Amino acid sequence: MRIYKFKRPTLIDDIKSAILTALLKNKHKKNSITLKHNTIYVLPSTLGVYFSVVASLNFVMGINYQNNLILFMAYLMFVIIIFALLLGYSNARGLTVSFKYAIDSFAPQTPQLVWQIEADDPCQSITLSYPKDLKNACYITRVKNEVIKCQLSLPYTKRGCYKLKPIKIASNYPFGLVSVWSYIQPNKAVYVYPSIIKTTNQKHQNLVANNTDEGTEKHKGDDEFESLITHLPEMGLQRISWKHYAKTQQLLVKQFSDFKSADAQFDFNLVTGDTEQRLGQLCFLVCQAFESDINYSLKLPNKLITTNSGKLHHQRCLQALSQVGNDNE
Template sequence: MGILKLKRPTFIHAIKSTILTTLLKNKHKKNSITLTHNTIYVLPSTLGVYFTIVALLNFVMGINYQNNLILFMAYLMFVIIIFALLLGYSNAKGLTVSFKNTIESYAPQPPQLVWQIKSNDTCQSITLSYPNNLEQDCYIESVKADTIQCQLPLPYLKRGRYLLKPIKIASNYPFGLVSVWSYIQPDHTVYVYPSIIKTPNQKQLSQMTANDDEGAEKHLGDDEFESLITHLPEMGLQRVSWKHYAKTQQLLVKQFSDFKSADTQFDFNLMTGDTEQRLGQLCYLVCQAFESDINYSMKLPNKSIENGSGKLHLQRCLQALSNVGADYE
């Protein structure tokens, strides 16, 4: 006979999410937060709850048995828990946590958030944690007057675009008897790029490595001598070939050309394999084009990206590859 497993009611999770969303509506949805009395939350921790229960039992026993020593121990335990609550609040107050930037990644590596943390006074045992990110917290033992940075890994291993969820700032200082926490939720989107897959499509690679004779466009410029043309009155005398004038008594002007590499287009339909393999191959090609400083455009099923080059163009292409058919969170 099978054992019936009871699942946690989903409405409890929905209620918690609603309360958290309402709580974060104004105070915590920002890129930088300084913990003050209206953004710090303090309660006894699990250990603190047990400690308080023992103190209550001691108090009841002391009353029943009229034992002053037991009553003294109960009062002392109450003082300790109250002192821990005040000290935990004082420890976190004034701490400033600021979101700096994102270290985006290629699947299946997780992206990371870079944080800057500072405090006017010494702050002990601070932890930054992300929802559903087990054992990947960012723990800081002590924050003094200096500004420090830490990196928080995110639990996103699949290609896609992700909206940041509330990040919890917590501390169990002192003694582990209290839980002091707050939240920060930057208005930022994190991208996980496709895995880089070296493409077997030699046609695309040959376009990237085209030489000047086969894959170059010629433009009027100053790079390389091309020919001599007859001098016209409006041309001036800067480029007159005086050597030829001395021989032929004819004014000839030097014409120069520069060479620009042919633009390359990377097409999703020209790749091989399934969707993820094609996106991985395109990811490889745009990275190679960026390293070679080649102008390129990209054609995807859902959009086309115009010709360009440089780091911003690379980032725009990689983000577009992340969005192809991906589920947003």
């Protein structure tokens, strides 16, 4: 028996996405937003819709049965829902939400966004949520004359680079009868780096270990005496060891060495395993080289990052590793 699987229609989602894109325009695409009349949206919540339906039924019953008590209850319920709409708008107005920075992660950990929230007037029951990820939403009970920082986890666990979608700022204050919301969409991408896998490539391990333990590689120079070699005709007389000549009657020349850190080279083709395993091993090597403060380069199938060191170089290498063969949203 053949079982057919039908995909969920995406027409409604496409319509919602188009409306949201047209709605956002440029007034929500920023790193900081202060909620005001042109960036706040207010509608009855699901509970508010049911409440309004009951009020309407009471109104119809009161007219049909000419019952003043039922009519009074209907009017009172309408007043409550209108009052809730006005109070919900007033509660959110003046709230400032600012994006501070993103915390990238290593798979399968999720990246996070750090936010700063402040308001001059009391603001109740605020929620920050990412699309289709309410379980990781950030809930704030009350904001008043203070700066609150919160972290919002994103639903990304696979390696890649992800451009941020609109983050929803919402409140159901008061009574849960209304939905007051707005959006903020920072122009920022977050990265999920490959999982760190200890490499089995002995060449790479030795290279990093030698730099970590000894931290030096010998090069011909003038820093430190290393050995004596036989004098050749083309050599000058400046470095002849006259002390040894006096003892042995042989012309010996002093050879010096300076000591410089060796540059590590990490190559995608020199590690083993499938793509994810190779990237995980390279990620391990890059992190180890960064901790050892040595110069290193990274060679990937579609990119070459030249030799350098430091935090920015480390971040650049990790970002390149996260994007190998990936075209994430």
